[in-house]
Amino acid sequence: MGNPIASLNQASGPEEADEPVESAPEPLGADEPVGLHLRPPDPPLSDGVIAVRGLLPEDAEAIRDACQDLEIARRIPIPNPYTLESALAFIEESEAGWAEGREATFAILDAATGRLVGAASLQGSPGGNVAFGCWVAAEARGRGVGTRTARLIARWTFASLPIERLEIMTEPDNLAPQRLAEKAGFVREGLLRRYLEADEGRVDVVMFSLLRDEASATLGDEIPDHT
Numbered sequence: 001m002g003n004p005i006a007s008l009n010q011a012s013g014p015e016e017a018d019e020p021v022e023s024a025p026e027p028l029g030a031d032e033p034v035g036l037h038l039r040p041p042d043p044p045l046s047d048g049v050i051a052v053r054g055l056l057p058e059d060a061e062a063i064r065d066a067c068q069d070l071e072i073a074r075r076i077p078i079p080n081p082y083t084l085e086s087a088l089a090f091i092e093e094s095e096a097g098w099a100e101g102r103e104a105t106f107a108i109l110d111a112a113t114g115r116l117v118g119a120a121s122l123q124g125s126p127g128g129n130v131a132f133g134c135w136v137a138a139e140a141r142g143r144g145v146g147t148r149t150a151r152l153i154a155r156w157t158f159a160s161l162p163i164e165r166l167e168i169m170t171e172p173d174n175l176a177p178q179r180l181a182e183k184a185g186f187v188r189e190g191l192l193r194r195y196l197e198a199d200e201g202r203v204d205v206v207m208f209s210l211l212r213d214e215a216s217a218t219l220g221d222e223i224p225d226h227t
Helices: 013-017 057-066 070-075 084-100 145-160 175-183 212-219
Strands: 050-054 104-110 116-125 129-136 165-170 187-198 201-211
Touching (some): 057 116, 104 145, 116 145, 145 175, 165 175, 175 187
Antiparallel strands (some): 050 104
C-alpha cells in the first residue's frame, strides 16, 4: 500500500462521480529518476475543507478501519486481513520513504474534525517526472476529497521540486480517479499500452498530466520557476 505506482490510482471509488523543502535540487536530466528529498508539509496544507500532512502513528486505527473496505482492497495490494499492525507498518514505511527521498506519503484529514479520511502519495516516474496517487475512505467519498487533495499536493509539489510535469496514472477500468484527474485540472493524454510492470505482468494505464506552465492558471496560485 505504500507503493504509489501500485497506488497510482487507488482512487476513491464513486467519490468523484459528482463532482518546505530546505532547498530545491538542481534540475534533472531527462532520464534521471526524481529524488523526493522533501519534508512533510508543516504546517499542513489545507483549503479549509481538507488538510494534508505526513502520516503519524496516531493515524493507525483510522487507516486500519478504512482498509476494511473491499473497494480499497480490490484496487490496492494490501495485507488481508488488514490489522492495526499492518497500519503501523505502513506508517513506518512512509517515514522511511520520506527519509530516503523515494516516496512522499500523506495523510488526508477532514479539516474540521482532524479525522483521517484517506492517504496520498508521490513517487518518481519515468522521464524525471513525479506521479500522484490517493485513496479515500468510504465514508468520505462523494465530497470531492480526492480532487481537493490532488490540487493541494500538486501546488505544493511544483513549489517544492524542479519538475516540469506531474502525472496521474490509472487502470483503464478505474473511472473514479480519471474523473478526479480531470476535475483537478490534469489533461488526459491517452492509453499507454503495457506501460507498467505489475504482479500479473505489464499492464495498460490511462495517463493524465499537469505541466508547470499550466499549473498557475489551473491551481490559482503563482508557481515558482525552478529552472
